[in-house]
Amino acid sequence: MNRIQKFFTQIKGLLVHRFFQVLLFIILGLFAYGLMFSNVKPERVQVELFKPAEQTIRSTKTVEDTYKTEQEKEEISKQVADVYSLKKEYAKNKVDLISSIFDSAIEVNKETDTDEDHKEDDEKEPVKTDAQKVSILKEKLTDEVNKNIDESVFLALVQADEDELKIAKDSTITAVNNVMSSRIAASDVENAKKKVVEELGYMSISGDMKKASTSLARTAIIQNVFFDKDKTEEQRRKAVESVEPIRILQGQIIVEENQLVDRDVYRQLELAGFLNTESTIYPYIGLLLFIFLTFAAFYYYFYYSVSKKDNKYNQLLIFSLVFILSMATMKTVSILADLKNSNLEYIFPGAMAAMLIKILLNDKLAVAMIILLGSYGTIIFNGDTPGNLDFSMGLYIIFGGLTAIIILSRPNFKSKVLVAGLLLALINMAFVFSLIFIMDSHYTRMEYLYYAAAAMGSGVGSAVLTMGLLPFFEAGFGILSSIKLIELANPNHPLLRRILIEAPGTYHHSVMVANLAESACEAIGSNGLLARVGSYYHDIGKTKRPHFFIENQMNEENPHDRLQPETSRDIIIAHAVDGGEMLRSHKFPKEIVDIAEQHHGTTLLKFFYHKAKKQDESTPEADYRYPGPRAVMKEVAVIGIADSVEAAVRSMKHPTPEKIEELVSFIIQDRISDGQFDECDITMRELSIVKHSLCESLNGIFHTRIEYPESDKLGQKVKE
CATH class of the missing domain: 1.10.3210.10 (Hypothetical protein af1432)
Structure with a gap:
């Protein structure tokens, strides 16, 4: 047995005790925490008002820009027009009033004529004058109505006969109803009165009666559209409620390098917490809790695994080594990507871990490993912008790993890891382009070629690293692989x-x-x-x-x-x-x-x-x-x-x-x-x-x- 096997045999001997099992998971958790610490550490930036920014600053979280939201609400509220309501009952009221005036005039004429016909010659009183008839007519109407009607109108009404009054009544009512049925604002009242006069101009009645009808009609035409405060406020409230809050999105660029920091940018930086000098421990607690949950699940799996003890400890050690190797590679690639300010992260050979675990252990652990790496990848590949989670990169790692597992599940593919890597490279390239197209990103031809090369490098690199590392694991753990x-x-x-x-x-x-x-x-x-x-x-x-x-x-x-x-x-x-x-x-x-x-x-x-x-x-x-x-x-x-x-x-x-x-x-x-x-x-x-x-x-x-x-x-x- 070589030295490597002896070394791992000694470690497996320690893992028989639960204390060392827990200790191993604690070490793995601390290792992961150390790698991801800088990715969640709150960033403090040095910016001064009305001076150029020294670096490009992205928001680490999604926050609402309350100032801009209120501005947008005010602007939308101002754009809502006042609501004016049509008072339809006004038309009916005026028609009824005109009808009542004409009916009263007809009654007065009838009453005076009947009284004169039934009196005997010796008892006859002098015939009622027009003034008396006018007085009788006014008594039938209200003071407010009498005040608004000209005296000449009353005189013409009492002088006209019944037929003439009926014709004038019908014509006046029709004209008033037609005009008052339309919307009449305060500024349109005079035009409406002219319109009713025009309609009555075609009446075939005497001149005095026509003048009286026209005067009554003009008096009846009034404003019937009024500002509705309640409805206006309701419309404005609905418009304001429809305004989506304006947010500074996570990952959004607040200010670019060498851009002037004006008051608006300064306010956004303050909202995003970059100007807050108070330290917070929540990101550290969140990362610690996330790592604890993931490794607690894996500890539960390994502790209650049905595998034989020796095989179980082999699985645990191999899983740990592949995890450490993959995480270290992931962090290295992310640092290089940040230094070169490029999307170099797509070259990360994430499928390597899935291939190694699939070949050395089993499918279940391979799937679990790639999901774990994908989850941690969303943090590590956040561009060193604390609080950001690069979900597209997480999807890329998980998709590539699952694809590798599926490819290696085919007959004879375990012995053709390089062929599997080439196939994976093509699938990786297609997946990267799918992400780019979904996000509607626009790049140059060279940038597209760069992405394609990175994706293919990831697939081929995963296969090459897998082939290179397999002998090490086989020798160290005495594993009999398919190869x-x-x-x-x-x-x-x-x-x-x-x-x-x-x-x-x-x-x-x-x-x-x-x-x-x-x-x-x-x-x-x-x-x-x-x-x-x-x-x-x-x-x-x-x-x-x-x-x-x-x-x-x-x-x-x-x-x-x-x-x-x-x-x-x-x-x-x-x-x-x-x-x-x-x-x-x-x-x-x-x-x-x-x-x-x-x-x-x-x-x-x-x-x-x-x-x-x-x-x-x-x-x-x-x-x-x-x-x-x-x-x-x-x-x-x-x-x-x-x-x-x-x-x-x-x-x-x-x-x-x-x-x-x-x-x-x-x-x-x-x-x-x-x-x-x-x-x-x-x-x-x-x-x-x-x-x-x-x-x-x-x-x-x-x-x-x-x-x-x-x-x-x-x-x-x-x-x-």
Whole structure:
């Protein structure tokens, strides 16, 4: 074990204690807090009224500009026109008044005429004069009405006959009603009176009666539109309420470098808190609370993780290292972007963390990591403007990371990290342009090329860094990655070539087992690639004595026929132990070594045991069992079944689907009853799936072939 592995093994030993687990999360939290401290530290600027600003200042928060809001409200209020209401009842009242005057005049004329007709000659009083009639008419009207009507009008009314009065009444009422139905403001009264005079000019009545009607009509025309204070105030209130508060938005430029700080700019700086000399601790508390919540969630996950302890501590350490590395890279890129005053942050290889966690650990932690980095990225990439949160950058990191996880989930892409990086680069570029277009930003052609190059650099850089860091993590934590497995599966590997040359039958058997085990493992959701590579090397120990194993005996005498059963037993059992030692000497991963040592578990060498029993009935069964240990991983259990099944089916003369299924069921049941899966978490349902997968694969390999006719018969048929 190298120094790096020893170092991390010591740390894992400490993490057994909860105190050191909590301490690790505290260290990670303090590390993150230290990196983001400057991004939330309230900024104080030195500005003077009526002097140029020394730097460009952006608002760190969204605040309402109350002064400008009130100005806008006043301006809007002034723009609301006064509301004037039409008093429709005025027209009706005037029409009724005119009608009453004419009706009263008709009544007076009727009354005076009737009195004179019914008096006898000796009792006749002198005929009522026009003045008396006028007096009677005035008595029927109110003083206010009498005061507003000229005396000549009354005289004309009492002098006219009934028909003339009715005609004048109808005409006057119609004219007044027409004019008073329209809106008449104070300034329009005189024009309205002229209009009513014009309408009455066409009456076919005597001159005096026409003058009287015209005078009454002019008197009836009055202002009918009046300023409505309540409605005007309501309209102004609605207009004022519709005014959106004018705000200084977070990230908005208040003053640019070398711009004169006038009173308006100075007031905005004061509103945004840049001129406030009082210190505040709220940003620090907010950052601390944010970090505490995120790491508390991760601590809960790791503490209650169902993973095995050793694997759990491996996950915790790898997660921590990738987090530290990613955060340090993120902060470095943000500092460089600020120094160069450019959008260099898009080159940040955010997907690197997702790729590493995806390959080394699992999808869940990869997703969690990229969400965490995206959240922290909104703070770190805020352009050193405290209080700002760059959500577009956070989306960019999260989208890129999730895309990388999806790409690496495709078959064989784990072994093609660089190809995945190139694909990610194209997707990153498309996403950056989508953000630019959504924000309706306008850039030059060179700036667009710059963004495209940065996005592509992020994708390719993520892949390159992932490939460069993987060996470090694999060596430090003894992790068997997919890339390492594919390297071991190379047919040109020295050990595989040794099997092929020294034990060709074993090599063919191993390839067959690999095909069976890989399909079965993938069917139950286990690591099919590990099963394939482990199967290639599971019988490597047979290369020490290849001819003592039947698959390598090509038309040769079986040497076991001349050996004692205990000698044969030792030779056969030794291949598992020898295989483990050979793999260790070549520094193979622990998982491959375990497969070589555990694929037989503690099963019984039945043939040699029964041979020994014939010689000595007291032979103990334990002496003819493999030393184990039993299978711990599901992959080892499946390889063990596939190993036995392949050898058994190959020895069958005429395998049929029914016979194959019966044989596979027997072997699995035999191992269950023998307790070979007691230390493995494989379930009965998964064993049923394994059985189905093995039968399908074997039926495809040993399918029934067409029986061709004998050569002479075939020749005869050809002739025919």
